[in-house]
Amino acid sequence: MRAVVRKHAVDDAGKGIQEVARQLGVTQRTLRFYEDKGLVEPQRIGSTRVYSKRDVGRMQLILRGKRLGFSIREIKEFLDLYDVDPDHVEQMARLAGRVRERIDDLEHQRAAIEETIQELRQIEQEASARVRQIGRAESRD
Template sequence: MTETFGIAELAKEFGVTTRTVRFYEDKGLISPTREGQRRVYSPRDRVRLRLIMRGKRLGLTLDEIAELINLYDVDPSEVTQLKQFIGVIHERKTVLEGQKQDIEDILAEMNRLERQCTQLLSQKQNKK
């Protein structure tokens, strides 16, 4: 028998409210089982939550996150599906590489600004 989790437990682990976790269920992002009326989450649900959080850190909408997550559940027996799948992956990769470039640009600028500042600061410190 595999480990299970309660809703409060998972919410705390990921730093969100239980409302949020239920909301993601409404949106079809996770599908916990029930034990009586209570929700019971599997390790798989937990992995999905982790993926959701990662997506959110990147500014994806829940719909986009759903599309990404569901990639893992594609049936690899149909050739047309496989081709579509590869197409989607390509699109996603393009966007992500753009984002990565954006980040590297900003990081470079930040580093430049930082150097400039520390230098200015040490100048002032010395003069005094």
């Protein structure tokens, strides 16, 4: 009977870790990691973690921030600002600045990658030409 009561308590209060992990496409270990870092604070019913809609929303923002290349420290800063700034003005201003920095970094990386690709193509052409040249010289012998 106790397990049934506990399950209903979880259903009423939010979602369990397995359901949230499945919903977000992450492992339970990932959820526990972000909890350890202080980014989400699910309720506890006994030893069971219970995630509210707010927790799930925060996790979606965390995962999006990671996907976009932001550090855990930066993500925590954005989330903390959201909690203390009711109008979210400071949060949005800092976010805009960090996004601009991230775009600049990615554009520099793209330029470096394009330069590297060009250089590699040149090396490939030179090496292939040398192989063809050696192959013709050997076929004449």
